[in-house]
Amino acid sequence: MEQLTLLLFERMGLLLLITFILTRIPQFRYLLDRRMDWKTGVTFSLFFGLVSIGGTYAGVTIGEEGIGSYFFAASLGPDEAMADSALIGIVMAGLLGGVAVGTGAGILSGVHAYWMGGLTGAAEAWSTPVIGLLAGLVARFFAEERVIAPVKALFISVFAPVLQMGVILIATESSASAIRMVNLIGVPMVVANSIGVGIFVAMILAVLREEERASASETQRALHIAEMALPYLKQGLTFETAEATANILRRELRANAVAVTDTEEILAHVGIGTTSLFQGERIKTELSRKAIQTGEIQIAKAKEHIQPQHPALGAAIIVPFRNGGQVAGLIKLYYHSVRQIRPVEEAFAKGLSKLISIQLDIAMAEELRGLMKDAELKALQAQINPHFLFNTLNAIVTLIRVNPDAARRVTVQLGSYMRMNLTMTQSPLVPLYKELEHLQTYLGIVHIRFEDRLSVKCVCEPGLEAVAIPPSTLQPLVENSIHHGLKGRTGQGEILAALRRGGDGVQVTVEDNGSGFPARLLDKLGQVPAHGTESTGLGLYNVNRRLINLFGPGSRLRFSNRPEGGARIEFTIPYQADERRESTNESHDS
Structure with missing residues (x-):
């Protein structure tokens, strides 16, 4: 039994080596990623069925004379059997592919076993x-796991040779030769097959981890670039x-040459074949x-599809990038030969195209948000001035009838106020001392x-x-107190x-x-532009909107x-200085 177990392990090692090489083929990933349809199911039923048949041929022949010494057995005699993996x-097949793949692989392997004959063939x-x-049914209990853990797979697979040994005894009606055969091959097959399944699963997990690490590395590399x-x-x-971008890409990607274009002409070309004559040259190649038209990556595999043409450049990856949903330009990665363009280069180029496009869209969105915020602030600022101007002009109209001299003084003060206001509103923030000067000019009118x-x-x-504050912040608050808070008061207002x-x-x-x-208005004040006799306008x-937009x-x-x-109206602004400080005002009384 020990000799048989050692032989099974030796031949199982060769089988696992072959299967490890097979797991490197790209099509194998379809099964691991659970992208299963009937074509994939048939393909992997055949794959695992052939693995099983290979395990049969890598097995050890057991006959009346004992353990056979030959490696490959084309058929078995009536009293012979195979101790195999x-x-x-x-x-x-069942654990990775489910019921359909497991059953399909089992049928293929069973037909082969029946064809080989022997004591256990039927x-x-x-x-x-x-x-x-x-x-396949057991695998449903581990559906959330991409690949079942090796230890779990090892213990689950113990039942398979035990079940097979029981079937052999039932099919042969527990004949003496069948009992002797089961006693000889049962334990070695349980040990070899269960350990083999555990090793197979561990190999698959190693392949997946290697691919995940490579994918993460390439993603990080693309993001860095x-x-x-x-x-x-x-x-x-x-x-x-464009030239700065091309130099970065050539250095990081180690391409033989890199070109950057817009949708019409070549803007930069660095590396092999670089010449200033390329700048401004029109895009000529069909690819x-x-x-540019399709927004899809193109692979130039012939010299006639490469621009600029150079004897040392034989292939290129043409990567379009977008801005605002439209193709904005191309990045061309040149290589000596098409053999240098591996699938990893193509996948990296696709990732780079998406990343640059996303980053450009984010940059555009940020710029638009900034412009919209600035436009909103200017609009809010523009609304304050007409509001004050309307009230002041009404006062001038009244004073012209009752006190023309006072009307003239108010008009002069208004002109001074408006000149100061035009200067201050050129920026979203002004030093506090200027805001106080602005308020004093307003109070001179009042x-x-x-x-x-x-x-x-x-x-x-x-x-x-020197603390920075939005212009025309204090004046509207004081104006509100004068026109609304003190309205109807007979005594002196303070x-x-x-x-x-x-x-x-x-x-x-x-x-x-x-x-x-x-x-009833306390919860609504400053939240909506209220109107009415009891509102603050x-x-x-x-x-309030300007303070929130600028400071949060x-x-x-x-x-x-x-x-x-x-x-009482209160607010808090950050203690940050405005560098345009010109003078200081410590206190103002009027």
């Missing part, structure tokens, strides 16, 4: 399909950016035009209208003068604007001693009513 192929003819069927080339491609396709009925005090903590350092930010508070905000909404939700306006009466 044929069940490895059958069990693997029993194996119908036991092997049953074993394949059962292996795309990240290096993106800063140049984002600047647009010019001769300079390049086809790549004081002419309200004279001694209004007191506005601005307090700015020292050291905050407004306080305070700016103090708090942690990593600057806390800004504007409060008045008016009637306060209506309770567009001013608060626009200020943490800088939104917060509205409340003071316990002693009146309204």
Whole structure:
């Protein structure tokens, strides 16, 4: 028995070596990836059936005279049997391919066993399909695993030779020769086949891990190259950016030459055959035009399909890349021979094309978001000025009738205010001292209208003068207190604007001693551009939107009513300096 076991292991090793080589063929991945249809099922039934037949021929002949010494047995005598590793192929077919593949491989192996004859031929003819069927059913319990673990496969496969030995005894009616044969080959076949299945599964897992590592490495490599080339491609396709991109690709991909084109002409060519005459040359080859039209990678396998033509360049991969859904240009990777373009190069080129296209689309989306945000901020800023201008012009119309001198002073102040406003709104942020100057100009207009009925005090903590703030932020808040908070008040109105350092930010508070905000509007203020006699109009909404867009939700306006009466508006901006600081204003009182 020990000698038979050793012989089985020796010959099983040769079988596993052959199957390991077979697992390297690309078609084998279809089974591992569970992409199963009837064609794939038939193909792999034949594959594993042939593995099983190979295991039979690699077995050891057992007869009346003992263990046979020859390696290949074409047929068996009536009293002979094979101690083999044929069940490895059958069990693997069921575990990897399921019921259909396992049964198909078992039928093929069973027909071969019946054709070889011998003492066990008839029993194996119908036991092997049953074993394949059962292996496929067992595999359903491990459907979530891509490949069953080797230890699990080893223990599951123990049942196969045990079942086969039982069938042999039943088919031969437990004859003396059958019992002697089962006692001789049973244990060696259980050990050899179960260990063989475990090794086979371990080999498949090793192949998969190797491919996954290679795929991860190539993906990381493609992403690295795309990240290096993106800063140049984002600047647009010019001769300079194309040349920089081509140099990166040639260095990283180790191609013999690299060219970058737009949809019309060659922008850069580096490597073999480089000459300045290529820059600006029109795209001529049919494959390049086809790549631009279809957006699909093309392989140039003949010199006549290569541009520019050079004796040392015999093949190329033409990789289109997109921007905004349209083909924006080509990357051409040149090689000495078509033999250098392996499937891994083609797969890498496809990945590189997708990565560059995705990165360009992301860059375009970011640019569009920036433009839209800037446009929205400018639109919000533009809405504040007409709102204030409308109120001031109404006041001038009133003063012309009752106090022409005051109307003239207000008009002069308005002109000064608008000039300052035009200067400030060129940027989304201004130094705080300029914002306070802007507010003082506005208050100069307001004081002419309200004279001694209004007191506005601005307090700015020292050291905050250069902090960046959106222009025309304080003026709309003070204006809201004047026109809404103090509306209908008979006594003197008081407004306080305070700016103090708090942690990593600057806390800004504007409060008045008016009637306060209506309770039902507190949750809505600044969220929608409300209108109506009790609303705060567009001013608060626009200020709130600009603060959120520039600094985030943490800088939104917060509205409340003071316990002693009146309204309070608060917000916080980051403590960040504006480099355009020109002067300082520590406090303003009016």
